[in-house]
Amino acid sequence: MLRGVFLDMHGTLGYVENPITPVEIAELLVDSGYEVSPQAWRVASHFVGIVDFPKLKFPNEHSYLRHVCFRLGIEIDEETLNRLVELFKRREYYKLYPEAIDAVKTIRELGLKIAIATTIPKFRFKLIIEALSPYIDFVMTGAEAECDKSNPKMYLKLLRILKLTPESVVVVGDEDYVDVILPKKLGMRAIQIIRENGKKCKLADAYVTNLIDAAKIIEKWIREEY
Structure with missing residues (x-):
């Protein structure tokens, strides 16, 4: 029986509208007397x-x-660090996709536990956490998991915290490995969101283009269980 939903953050719940490029960052640092190339910044970050x-x-x-x-x-x-921080605060923060709140609210009304699973630090998507806090049971980032999302420890820790079995959980996300392949290996179901130029992973249990449609599929699965 379906009892929980784990939601991806980047590309699923939210997006960065005007992300900073490594070239912009390198130029800021070079202007302050530091020798940094765009590729070096990208890799280090x-x-x-x-x-x-x-x-x-x-x-x-x-x-x-x-x-x-x-x-x-x-x-x-x-x-210089403060200039860099201000640039990131202005540009490198996440906004909710338009349908996200309604979709998450619908999933909550189905009686399911809901968690966010992402490697991204909370300070990058605090606006999303605030908006969804009435419906979310747990926010799991790399800090809480002590690993990145491609490590199964993140999902396994979430299962323990929320007292769920893999068979009772569906993961909703856009990336093939961390949102589909890995969850399926652990025994969970997976709904893949295909936004813009995303590619389908053949292992997904369902494909959608937005969170509202994901919520509809989850509701359908629950009805079929009864």
Whole structure:
């Protein structure tokens, strides 16, 4: 019997409207006297997000970006770091997809437990957490899981916290491995959201283009169980 839904964040619940490019960041740092290439920033930032953040649990943008600079061998001055932080606060935050609140509310009204599962730090999507807080039972990021989302430990920890079995959970997300292949390996169902130019993963149990349709499929599955 279906009892829980794990929702992906990036590309499923929310999106960054005007993401900062590595070129913009490199130009800001070069203007302040630091030698940083766009590719070096991109790789260092990705490494910190996937490897360091789950271990060190940076509480805010300031500490997170300082550590990216540390990975690049930069002892960044406070003024430049503050400029970088302000840029990220203006541009690198998540907005909800238009249908997200109604869809999550519908899922909640079906009596299901709901969690968000993502590697992304909470300070990047705090507006989404605030908007969905009446309907969400748990928000699992890399910090809580102490690993990135491609590690099965994240899903297994969520199952333990919410006292759910894999067979009773459906994962809703857009990425093939972390949102479909891995959940299926663990015994969960998967609904893949295909937005814009997304590619279908053949292992998904269903495909949708938005969260409202995902909620309808979940409701249909519940009706079929009775």
